[in-house]
Amino acid sequence: MSRVLDIEGLTVGFETGGRRFDAVREVDLALDGGEVLALVGESGSGKSVTALAVMGLLPEVAEITAGTIRFEDRDLARLGEAEMAAVRGARIGLIFQEPMTSLNPTMRVGPQVAEVLRLHKRAGAAAARRAVEELFALVRIPDPAARYDDFPHQMSGGMRQRVVIALALACRPALLIADEPTTALDVTTQAQILELFRDLQREIGQATILITHDLAVVAETAHRVAVMYAGRIVEESASEALFAGALHPYTRGLLRSIPVVRTGPAAGHPRRLVEIPGTVPPPWDLPQGCAFAPRCPRASARCRAERPPLMPFDGGRRAACWHPHVEREDAA
Amino acid sequence: MTFVLEAKGLSKRFAVTTGMGGHKATVTAVDDVSFAIAPGETLGLVGESGCGKSTVGKMIVRLLEPDTGEVRFEGRDIAHATHGELRPLRRRFQMVFQDPYGSLDPRQRAGDIVTEPLVVHGIGDAAERRRRVAELFERVGLRPDQMANVPSQFSGGQRQRLAIARALALDPALIVADEPVSALDVSIQAQVINLMAEIKAERGLAYLFIAHDLGVVQHISDRVAVMYLGRLVEIADKETLFSGPVHPYTRALLEAVPVPDPARRLAPRDTLKGEVPTPLAPPSGCAFHPRCPLASERCTRERPLLRRHPSGAEVACHNAF
Numbered sequence: 001m002s003r004v005l006d007i008e009g010l011t012v013g014f015e016t017g018g019r020r021f022d023a024v025r026e027v028d029l030a031l032d033g034g035e036v037l038a039l040v041g042e043s044g045s046g047k048s049v050t051a052l053a054v055m056g057l058l059p060e061v062a063e064i065t066a067g068t069i070r071f072e073d074r075d076l077a078r079l080g081e082a083e084m085a086a087v088r089g090a091r092i093g094l095i096f097q098e099p100m101t102s103l104n105p106t107m108r109v110g111p112q113v114a115e116v117l118r119l120h121k122r123a124g125a126a127a128a129r130r131a132v133e134e135l136f137a138l139v140r141i142p143d144p145a146a147r148y149d150d151f152p153h154q155m156s157g158g159m160r161q162r163v164v165i166a167l168a169l170a171c172r173p174a175l176l177i178a179d180e181p182t183t184a185l186d187v188t189t190q191a192q193i194l195e196l197f198r199d200l201q202r203e204i205g206q207a208t209i210l211i212t213h214d215l216a217v218v219a220e221t222a223h224r225v226a227v228m229y230a231g232r233i234v235e236e237s238a239s240e241a242l243f244a245g246a247l248h249p250y251t252r253g254l255l256r257s258i259p260v261v262r263t264g265p266a267a268g269h270p271r272r273l274v275e276i277p278g279t280v281p282p283p284w285d286l287p288q289g290c291a292f293a294p295r296c297p298r299a300s301a302r303c304r305a306e307r308p309p310l311m312p313f314d315g316g317r318r319a320a321c322w323h324p325h326v327e328r329e330d331a332a
Numbered sequence: 333m334t335f336v337l338e339a340k341g342l343s344k345r346f347a348v349t350t351g352m353g354g355h356k357a358t359v360t361a362v363d364d365v366s367f368a369i370a371p372g373e374t375l376g377l378v379g380e381s382g383c384g385k386s387t388v389g390k391m392i393v394r395l396l397e398p399d400t401g402e403v404r405f406e407g408r409d410i411a412h413a414t415h416g417e418l419r420p421l422r423r424r425f426q427m428v429f430q431d432p433y434g435s436l437d438p439r440q441r442a443g444d445i446v447t448e449p450l451v452v453h454g455i456g457d458a459a460e461r462r463r464r465v466a467e468l469f470e471r472v473g474l475r476p477d478q479m480a481n482v483p484s485q486f487s488g489g490q491r492q493r494l495a496i497a498r499a500l501a502l503d504p505a506l507i508v509a510d511e512p513v514s515a516l517d518v519s520i521q522a523q524v525i526n527l528m529a530e531i532k533a534e535r536g537l538a539y540l541f542i543a544h545d546l547g548v549v550q551h552i553s554d555r556v557a558v559m560y561l562g563r564l565v566e567i568a569d570k571e572t573l574f575s576g577p578v579h580p581y582t583r584a585l586l587e588a589v590p591v592p593d594p595a596r597r598l599a600p601r602d603t604l605k606g607e608v609p610t611p612l613a614p615p616s617g618c619a620f621h622p623r624c625p626l627a628s629e630r631c632t633r634e635r636p637l638l639r640r641h642p643s644g645a646e647v648a649c650h651n652a653f
Binding site: 156157159188191239268274 | 381
């Protein structure tokens with residue numbers, strides 16, 4: 001399958017409040033056509049900064065200090081703002097947590113999407129309107145022609161997020177980046193939007209990076225998962241393998257700290273949640289060695305002294321750990 | 333059986349201004365809600381945004397006065413009690429909010445934040461108060477040297493521990509916790525949920541635990557109540573509700589929760605259609621009828637009341653029996 005995005009050695013530095021630190025460190029990530037890659041982590045993991053770097057939307061206090069972001073024969077890390085603006089929206093579609101980040105509250109939703117088509121695709125007025133109604137139908141907005149003239153505030157949160165998805169897909173981008181796209185939605189609306197993502201994935205197969213803190217959302221949407229901690233990828237693997245048995249103790253801890261809804265006979269007896277002790281260290285004060293070592297049940301002297309690189313494992317998996325949870329055949 | 337709290341027929345309406353013309357309208361945020369909580373029991377209150385669950389919590393601790401109904405706290409109706417009448421009772425019920433930052437004075441030192449309720453209620457002398465505050469800090473997992481810090485020096489999880497320590501200072505019988513862990517990262521969320529469960533077991537206090545996350549609610553609750561558009565649609569003990577939900581809305585809610593199992597990615601799902609209607613114009617009869625797979629003509633005109641289902645749950649539905 002064709003490579004859509006290739007990130008190598010991405011490092012993003014911040015200078016703020018008199019401190020200089022790297023929020024993203026030496027991140028390598030690749031994405032193929034038709035693939036959904038989830039970027040998972042807690043606050044401060046660097047997942048959103050990684051996405052912002054790809055979108056060319058880093059805040060002023062941040063800059064890419066090393067690495068390349070190869071996308072359609074260009075290095076996005078070296079692109080100027082004007083060139084990046086032409087890529088964004090046309091070749092890379094964006095979906096944010098809060099739909100109103102992307103929508104203009106004073107403009108009707110149909111014309112907002114049409115404007116993107118007229119700008120990037122030089123579509124005429126009638127053709128643009130037709131295309132927008134088709135897009136609204138694609139994202140399952142009931143009665144697209146009637147909704148064309150609605151203002152965002154006349155729509156529910158779920159319908160607004162559908163408009164944002166239509167906007168992101170309008171120019172048939174090669175890459176879709178969705179940053180916590182269902183976090184602000186209620187659970188029944190979230191289920192509808194996740195279902196829409198799965199359907200669109202089957203129908204148009206766009207390559208997608210999904211940024212989320214919610215591992216359940218990952219399981220329901222992504223083919224592959226990269227887990228970030230303190231600015232680095234600590235584990236990457238196919239979804240099925242990760243949920244069946246994660247290699248990194250941090251990933252294991254995250255999975256066991258989720259209060260999963262239990263139905264059936266276990267409904268009255270949820271297990272005790274496993275805590276990960278302590279907190280994420282601030283990026284300007286990372287421990288020597290593995291950043292997770294102070295919270296890790298498996299940490300050894302080596303972990304505190306020497307940072308583990310991201311190492312390859314069977315089945316195309318990667319993990320940065322000196323003591324990974326590997327099922328050894330001789331131990332069975 | 334004596335309850336620590338009994339809510340009977342609670343209702344609350346708000347006047348709102350809508351649209352560009354500034355039309356005045358009334359929203360019924362909570363409509364005839366009744367439940368009871370036994371000493372040492374945790375009742376989880378769940379529902380999607382706008383269902384009225386937070387308004388119920390605020391009426392219970394009398395941050396809001398109900399329009400109608402009773403709030404019986406340890407047998408005494410406080411629904412319309414005056415400030416002076418409430419004052420001595422306030423130490424028996426406390427509230428913990430979603431964002432502890434918003435409810436903690438940013439300039440006050442952490443030690444003083446926990447000491448303040450003891451001072452206000454005239455409990456102990458200075459030495460006794462210091463001892464109690466030190467115990468509370470230790471119990472919620474904060475270090476004694478953190479007493480001198482202000483809230484901004486704490487992480488989100490630590491701020492929530494601080495808010496819990498303050499709520500515990502007066503040894504309450506009931507804590508109303510409104511989304512206490514929803515702003516926290518998942519690894520920290522587990523710490524706070526476990527802490528709240530331990531404290532409850534040790535002290536035998538009761539919680540009204542309000543949250544949108546069904547997994548969190550299942551973990552901490554003994555019984556669970558489900559709200560939809562201002563009304564209670566189902567209330568049952570945890571095991572009954574999660575193993576055999578009766579109300580079509582409860583069933584849909586459970587079906588909608590994402591689970592960390594990739595096999596579900598490929599499985600077709602019964603997704604609930606439509607979205608929660610605006611409380612400005614709630615549907616007639618059963619408020620859930622426009623989205624309900626079981627809806628009949630009767631549901632469009634007659635509001636179902638809570639009735640005992642053979643499973644043991646109380647359910648407000650004409651057709652689920």
